[in-house]
Amino acid sequence: MTSLARRRLLAACALSACGFTRARDARAASDKATVALVMKSLNDPFVASMIDGARNYQRHYASQLDLTTHGTTTDHDVAGQTHIVETLIDAKTNAIVIAPVDSKAMLPVAAKAIAAGVIVIAIDNPFDEAAQEAANLTIPFVGPDSRRGAKLVGAYLASKLAAGDEVGIIEGPSSDRNSQQRALGFREAMNAAGVRIADSDSGDWTSASGKSIALQMLYAHPTLRGLLCANDNIAMGAIDAVRIAGKKGRVLVTGYNNIDAVQPMLDDGRMLATVEQFGARQAVFGLDVAVKALVERRRQGDLSPYMETPVQLVTKGQAKGFRFGAS
Numbered sequence: 001m002t003s004l005a006r007r008r009l010l011a012a013c014a015l016s017a018c019g020f021t022r023a024r025d026a027r028a029a030s031d032k033a034t035v036a037l038v039m040k041s042l043n044d045p046f047v048a049s050m051i052d053g054a055r056n057y058q059r060h061y062a063s064q065l066d067l068t069t070h071g072t073t074t075d076h077d078v079a080g081q082t083h084i085v086e087t088l089i090d091a092k093t094n095a096i097v098i099a100p101v102d103s104k105a106m107l108p109v110a111a112k113a114i115a116a117g118v119i120v121i122a123i124d125n126p127f128d129e130a131a132q133e134a135a136n137l138t139i140p141f142v143g144p145d146s147r148r149g150a151k152l153v154g155a156y157l158a159s160k161l162a163a164g165d166e167v168g169i170i171e172g173p174s175s176d177r178n179s180q181q182r183a184l185g186f187r188e189a190m191n192a193a194g195v196r197i198a199d200s201d202s203g204d205w206t207s208a209s210g211k212s213i214a215l216q217m218l219y220a221h222p223t224l225r226g227l228l229c230a231n232d233n234i235a236m237g238a239i240d241a242v243r244i245a246g247k248k249g250r251v252l253v254t255g256y257n258n259i260d261a262v263q264p265m266l267d268d269g270r271m272l273a274t275v276e277q278f279g280a281r282q283a284v285f286g287l288d289v290a291v292k293a294l295v296e297r298r299r300q301g302d303l304s305p306y307m308e309t310p311v312q313l314v315t316k317g318q319a320k321g322f323r324f325g326a327s
């Protein structure tokens with residue numbers, strides 16, 4: 001995405017109050033926009049931060065916007081998320097802002113929602129492009145470039161290593177597009193620095209899977225110098241594995257998401273770096289796009305297919321929080 005387009009997105013989101021002024025003029029007081037935020041596992045701290053951001057946004061515009069928030073029990077609950085969307089369709093919800101648990105498997109119910117006249121916006125995880133094309137659909141994605149974020153943190157890890165050093169990559173689910181893009185970014189950063197990828201395996205976004213995979217890698221590759229993890233939960237498990245293997249300080253661990261739980265680990269060096277992708281603001285951006293589409297009575301096919309939001313490398317000593325101009 002061009003820097004001009006990115007600036008336009010940020011400016012549009014910063015001016016959301018103007019959009020709601022139009023909404024107030026266009027709608028009767030009793031005729032609010034009804035928007036649903038549909039997320040992945042409610043047990044994930046990153047998901048919780050997105051929901052908190054959305055609820056805070058709604059509180060500022062309660063007279064114009066009715067917001068409901070929903071989530072699944074696990075990150076892979078396709079049936080659960082499908083049921084949520086079908087219920088929202090039956091309730092005649094105006095717009096759905098969704099972080100799909102599966103980029104392909106969630107497309108049929110998203111298509112059903114669009115056919116029913118619901119505006120659908122994806123955040124965090126875009127719908128599969130080939131599947132959209134096959135279904136003759138365009139579902140806008142409002143979110144970060146996961147590949148670019150992974151290259152940022154990968155390059156930082158590489159700067160602490162020497163050419164020829166070995167690292168391992170612990171991915172999220174192999175079917176998840178964010179996981180795929182982050183793994184690609186990690187590989188590009190390692191290849192550019194001449195760092196050898198000794199092993200790579202897929203986890204399930206949890207600390208338990210990160211710990212199990214990291215232990216296997218550490219014992220299989222005694223000279224491993226780094227572990228690139230696709231999210232902070234996985235990274236926390238990997239950090240525990242490094243401790244158990246007696247390799248603290250010798251194996252550097254990176255994460256992704258900058259959740260609150262990793263702040264002490266960044267401060268004391270157990271985690272080298274992570275990536276901030278501003279979950280709360282990502283949800284706000286998605287809501288803002290949905291509401292503006294409703295106010296302006298735009299159709300699904302008239303919406304821009306991709307609106308990029310920021311990512312930022314976070315290392316020791318950097319404050320957690322959103323800096324609007326960061327990229």
